Amino acid sequence: MADQDAQSPVGIEPPALSVLRWDELPEGPVLVLLDQTRLPVEEVELVCTDVPALVRAIRALAVRGAPLLGIAGGYGVALAAARGYDVAEATGLLERARPTAVNLAYGVRRVARVYWAAVEKGLTAGQAAGAALAEARALHREDAAASGRMARFGLALLDELLPGGGHRLLTHCNTGALVSGGEGTAFAVALQSHRAGRLRRLWVDETRPLLQGARLTAYEAARNGMAYSLLTDNAAGSLFAAGEVDAVLIGADRIAADGSVANKVGSYPLAVLAKYHHVPFIVVAPTTTVDLDTADGEAIIVEQRPGREVTELTSPHMVSPGGEAGGLPVAPVGAPAYNPAFDITPPELVTAIVTEEGVISPVTGVGLAELCARSSQITIS
Numbered sequence: 001m002a003d004q005d006a007q008s009p010v011g012i013e014p015p016a017l018s019v020l021r022w023d024e025l026p027e028g029p030v031l032v033l034l035d036q037t038r039l040p041v042e043e044v045e046l047v048c049t050d051v052p053a054l055v056r057a058i059r060a061l062a063v064r065g066a067p068l069l070g071i072a073g074g075y076g077v078a079l080a081a082a083r084g085y086d087v088a089e090a091t092g093l094l095e096r097a098r099p100t101a102v103n104l105a106y107g108v109r110r111v112a113r114v115y116w117a118a119v120e121k122g123l124t125a126g127q128a129a130g131a132a133l134a135e136a137r138a139l140h141r142e143d144a145a146a147s148g149r150m151a152r153f154g155l156a157l158l159d160e161l162l163p164g165g166g167h168r169l170l171t172h173c174n175t176g177a178l179v180s181g182g183e184g185t186a187f188a189v190a191l192q193s194h195r196a197g198r199l200r201r202l203w204v205d206e207t208r209p210l211l212q213g214a215r216l217t218a219y220e221a222a223r224n225g226m227a228y229s230l231l232t233d234n235a236a237g238s239l240f241a242a243g244e245v246d247a248v249l250i251g252a253d254r255i256a257a258d259g260s261v262a263n264k265v266g267s268y269p270l271a272v273l274a275k276y277h278h279v280p281f282i283v284v285a286p287t288t289t290v291d292l293d294t295a296d297g298e299a300i301i302v303e304q305r306p307g308r309e310v311t312e313l314t315s316p317h318m319v320s321p322g323g324e325a326g327g328l329p330v331a332p333v334g335a336p337a338y339n340p341a342f343d344i345t346p347p348e349l350v351t352a353i354v355t356e357e358g359v360i361s362p363v364t365g366v367g368l369a370e371l372c373a374r375s376s377q378i379t380i381s
C-alpha cells in the first residue's frame with residue numbers, strides 16, 4: 001500500500017530532545033525552548049528572558065502541545081518571580097495565551113499558588129521564587145513519568161485490541177516528546193509499539209494548516225527509526241476504506257467531564273471514520289488534560305486562529321513575494337478563511353481514554369472522575 005520505509009533496528013535510541021529547560025545565566029534565569037516553528041529544517045533554541053517573550057512563543061506555537069504548555073506556563077510563573085516581575089500580571093498573561101489546552105492554566109495556577117503561599121508565609125521574594133521553581137520542576141518530572149505510564153498502558157490496550165501485533169496506527173497532529181516532559185502522549189504509545197517490535201506502520205496525518213504532523217511527527221518518527229508514512233489529511237479516509245488502519249491514536253487539549261475531547265482540528269472526522277469502519281479511536285492524555293469543571297464539549301472554548309495560516313503556507317524559512325518573512329500565498333490575497341485550531345469529539349465516538357492512572361472505556365460515567373481522583377496531580381480550581 002505504501003512505500004516501505006527503512007527503519008532502524010529497534011533498540012538504537014536517539015539522543016533525547018531538549019524541548020524546554022531552565023538555565024541560570026549570570027544576568028538571571030532564562031527559559032530555553034526548542035523553537036518548534038523551525039523544525040524540521042533546523043533545531044534552533046529560543047531564549048525567553050521574560051513572560052511576554054514566552055507568551056509570544058506560546059501564541060506562535062514555538063512551544064506547543066497541551067502537557068508542555070502546562071510545564072512552560074509553570075516555568076513562566078517561576079521566571080517572573082525569579083526576575084522580580086509582577087507575578088499576578090504574569091499569571092494572567094500566561095493563562096490567556098491559548099484558551100483550549102486546560103494544561104496551560106493548570107500549570108500556571110499550580111505554580112502561582114505555591115508562590116503566593118510562600119509569600120503569605122512570610123518567606124523572602126527569593127525563597128518564594130525558589131519554591132515556584134521547585135514546583136515547576138515537580139510538574140515537569142510528573143509529566144515525564146506520566147508519559148511513560150501512558151505508553152505502557154496504551155501498548156497493553158493495543159495488545160488487547162489487536163492481539164496479532166503488526167500494529168498499523170494512524171495519528172494526527174503531533175503528540176511526541178515535543179509536547180511533553182517525556183516522550184509524549186499518543187506518539188509515546190506508538191513508540192512503545194515500535195520498541196516492542198509490534199509497529200508495522202505509523203500513518204502520520206500532515207495536519208493542516210500548521211503541519212504539526214508533517215513537520216514534527218515525521219521528524220520524531222524518523223529520529224526513532226519508526227516505519228511511518230506521511231499522508232495528507234484528506235487521504236485518511238481511503239486508508240480506512242482499504243482496511244489499512246488498525247487503530248487511531250490521538251492526544252487531547254481538554255477532556256470535559258462527559259468525556260468530550262478537544263483536540264487538533266481534524267480529529268473529529270477521524271473519529272467518525274473510525275466509528276464507521278469499526279476501528280478503535282483511542283485518546284491518550286495525562287489527567288492534567290481532564291477538566292471536570294467543564295461539563296461537556298459545548299463548554300470548551302475552541303481557539304480560532306488567524307486566517308493567514310490557511311491562506312498562506314507560513315514558515316520562518318519562507319520569504320513572501322513581498323519580501324516579508326512568513327508565507328507563500330495559496331489563496332487569493334485577503335481570502336476569508338475559517339481556522340479553528342481544535343474540534344470536539346463526542347464521547348460516543350471515543351473507544352478509550354488512556355491516562356497515566358489507567359484506561360477507561362467507555363469514557364462516560366464515573367470512570368474519568370475516578371481516574372483523576374487516583375492521580376497525584378494537585379487539583380487546582
Ligand SMILES: CSC[C@H]1O[C@H](OP(=O)(O)O)[C@H](O)[C@@H]1O
Nearest residue numbers: 064065066173179251252263264
Ligand atoms: C497531547 S498535546 C498535543 C496536542 O496539542 C496540539 O495542539 P497544538 O499543536 O495547537 O498545540 C494538538 O491538539 C495535539 O493533539
